[in-house]
Amino acid sequence: MNDYVSTALAVTVFVGAVRIGTPLLLAAIGEMVTERSGILNLGIEGILTFSAFIAFVTVDRTDNLVLGVVFGALAGVLVGLVMAVLTVTFKVEQVVAGLSLNLLGVGFSFYLLRAVFDNAASDLPSVRTWDVVAIPGLSSIPWFGEVLFTQHWLTYVAFAMLPLVWLVLNRTGFGLELRSVGDAPGAADLRGVSIERTQYAALAFGGFAAGLAGTFLSIFSTGLFFPTIAAGRGWIALAIVIFGNWRLGRILAGALFFGYLEAYQLTIQGQGTDVPQQLLLALPFVLTLVALVLNRTRSNVPLHLGVPYLRGQR
Amino acid sequence: MTEDDILLGVHGVTTRFPGVIANDDVSLAIRRGSVHCLLGENGAGKSTLAETMYGVHRPDDGHLRFKGERIDFRSPRDAIACGIGMVHQHFELVTPLSTIENVALGTTGKGWLDLESVRAKLTDLCGTYDVELDLDAPVGVLPVGLQQWVEILKTMYLGVDLLILDEPTAALTPAGVELLFASIRRMRDDGLSVILISHKMHEVTGVSDRVTVLRKGKVVDTVDTSAVDAAELTRMMVGRSVELSSVEDHPDPTDSVLRVEGLVVGDAGERGSLNGVDLTVEGRTIYGIAGVSGNGQSALFDALVGVRPATAGSVHIGGEDIAGLGPRRISALGVGSVPADRINQALLMDFGVDENLALGRHRDRPFSIRGLLRRKAFNARAREAIDDYEIATPGPGHITRVLSGGNLQKIVMARELEGEPNLIVVHQPTRGLDVSAADNVRRRLIAERDRGAAVVLISDDLDEVLSLASRVGVMFEGRIIGEVDDPVAERDRIGLLMAGVTDAHEAAADQVGEDDTDAAGGDPALDDEHEVVNT
């Protein structure tokens, strides 16, 4: 027992929590912004997979990590815009559109993987990854330095996004428009706000953030790609937005919690344990459900979430 | 009249929707500094015309001129930029946001929000029109009267030359209407033009300078209000001379059918809850429930039909306690119900007409035997109802979505009046119907009453209640705060009761203010300084 407790408190587990929580945080922030505009994008898992793949291929072919990030993020934006075409322009049911993008995102990645790497699934290359960036000075603070300031630069970006997104949502005209479109598109429309442009922008940002998250999975933390690389993170990000009650602070807490959970599980697995590995692997998904059952505050849910806006049909 | 006098010209505008011509070659001119009324029945095309002026619809034919310039609005944004503002019948507010944010929306650009300058200008505007308003409270918690002011402020903030008000009095008490009209006159005196959409005669004659009457999408005529009287306007509006029907004799009631005692639904203080309703309705009676909407009428309807459980109190129908019974069991007791919203409460729009006619009885004979549907019974019932009620549908199994409002209501009536119910509960039964369809519904209700049914008519259209009911209870803040036995004679008292004033001596109409500082608390009867607008 003692062993489990000391592992739970080990610095390395917290370091891992922040690292593993990064893609969850990125994807959840993006999804929260998208949902605030009234669009439920269920395609996050597909975006993670697709952008992880694009970033991986880019680095494999060009050996250029910066390009990997750029193309990975753009891949996310692309899928986000496809979602926008489907749901905003064509008013396809959002749940259906999101699901189909999941299937398509994974399918495309799988096909292209086989096409690009000549069916040689067994010996896929691994690629270079970004190194951890220790922030001078701050990284020498005991505990915090290691946990918070010796991470990938994309992790810092993810954290920096929190205040930025908050400011845009709450302190700019665009943010006001975006929130209004999600709560009362009829009101926003009659006020001259373009519903379509706002939702396109929100979906593009959501795709961008999820694209970064997918990029993180392949060319920051592993250097690998396999079709199940997202491993449910897209769905957990969706759940985080729900029990985060569409608030950034609680979304951060949720992302770190699940990051911690996985880091802990990986660590004790590495140490060797009697607990079956499969039960540990199932744990995050069970806990997601538990969290949704225990925390049922949905006071901030955008009032028009998931409902396509048709002018004149109010 | 010179070109310069005309602010907005409508020139031969035709607007079509699938299956209907909403506006047919409409031409009219709105003068500067005038109140212009668009008068017409439901479905006459008033709202479409107004929304065309506001850029919501684009005409199929014809055009608009604003200040002499030809305009082609593609969206409300264009209209706003020209200085046209519109307050819709159904408010278009972002309820979680404050008044300031609602006003700022779409006016400040995409960049940094400067809410303080919005606040300053708003405070000024509120001062000009004597509106007391908590600018930082979410507008969703404001009473309806104030929400309307938020809408008006939204347009005034932008500095409009033309303000369009679509049925602005629907949710107001008679005193609230007076207050609004006073503000409208003031706006006119300040040089604004105001377009007022209405189907109520006394509103037209009370406030407008000119009136355009629309019928079936066409302009009947545009006249100076002072040159016509109400009877003539009515004739123009309906297309034939109508005798404003004097109330017929009400037959003698029979035994009590519905008894409601101390009914509480929802939490006290919650918007639209019921806080102890007592009510008895006899057979062969139409009992009207008047009141500004939002005072618990929906909760009362839902509790009577079994959709919402009572928190306390009891409801007896024909002597039977309905506690714990759902809609199907209550309906089996001989209760028919017509909810306010046909599309979101009464009809499955993607179902066939025949299937909708069975809803609620779909598990019972003849529609269903041991869980299996009997399509023949569906079909037979549908043909019968289509004949009896003259429902215009391509066929008994046709999808309901394509039918007009009047025909939708016929389906609901046919279903709910089937089997001669003892109690009929109707909520806004003629809302949105044209004059003949509404008349149809009213005559059905009278026939049901004469058959011996007890009818509970819940409506915020006071004229409708007065024209049908022999007894009227007025709902205010979840209670029936007064009952009137001779409704037509006591119209004024009903108006006061709707505003929450139970003692006519304490509050003269001119003292009534739009202030709502004490809406939730206190006994409204003691609060003689303010009209307490519903919450």
Place this chain on the structure above:
Amino acid sequence: MTDVESPPAVDEAASAETPIGPVETARPGRGWRSGWKVERRLETPWFLEVAAIVGAILVAIAVSAILIALAGSDVLDSYRALYNGAFGTRNATIETLVQATPLIFTGLAAAFAFRAKVWNIGGEGQLWAGTMGAFWASLIFAGAMPRALLIVVVMAFAAVFGALWAGIAAVLRTRFGVNEIIATVMLNFVIINVLSYLLSDLWQDPASFYYQSERMPDVVALPRLFEGGRLHLGFVIALAMAAVVWFILERTSFGYEVRSIGVNPRVASYGGIISNRIVLATMLVSGAIAGLAGGSELTGIHLRLQLDIVSGLGFTGIIIALVARLRPVGVVAAAIVAGAVTNGATTMQLSTGVPAALVDVLTGLTLVFVLIGAVVVNYRLRRVSIVEGQA
């Protein structure tokens, strides 16, 4: 019913200039005087709906052709190989139906739930639960009863296990307000780990290093329909299920209620239909059908529980249901097409080197275009003339 919207992309004039302010738009006496208006049809003729689906498939094939070309293979050769692999010989055709069998089940499972707007995305997990139920039943009952009864019992276990697994998500939604999409997806991840655990422990074949069970006794195997092909009784059961699902939806009062909450749960509640009960029942039925897919695959084909024998079938079922517009007959047709593509892709990969994973892209693209097509046919374009100079 006045849902006319401003044309999004079709309006050339609108896209040609920025529609802001009176300056650009108030152009007295001249300028463009006609445009297009997009409006919704009140009714869509059936042939347009069919045309939309056929069109969507053609567009998907065309787009996939680009991907084939990108992979460096000849497009026509590849498609020819695909077709021959699917229908070229009697055996190929039979194998196509073999591939279609589980997809009919999972497609029906999704279609049934989606008709109630209950978003059961857990067909995959429920299918796994079905294989586990079938396997467990065969462990207990094989040898204890006659073959016919045994098959019935094994399939019943598959259905019940599928239903129970779906029931967890249903209870989470109806009792605890947990969105069923999230719940079913999470349960997919949970059950695959549960199975993996069982195959590494309790159910592992002691003679194998792999995560797999012992081979099941032949007595539980579903009988084959023809000599010389793998097509088994499961295909017949699947077709029967399509009929059953159609019957439930169209001819029972339960089906009426399922459809009613899919149209508008609020209206249904005024008709005395209690949404939560119907959601629960719908999920159970949907889960049972998905469970049958698992039972049918396990006892009809594999006879050995392994980790990857049925993976992806649940998700493909969702695509099939949506392409079929949630109609049972359509599900059968779409499943056979999907089965053909899956089957043919193997041949295609062998003969032209195009990865068989193209199947996922092709089906996914088909779905996307079907979705767009289904919406587009509900609208029509109408020319709007704005006559000049009456003023």
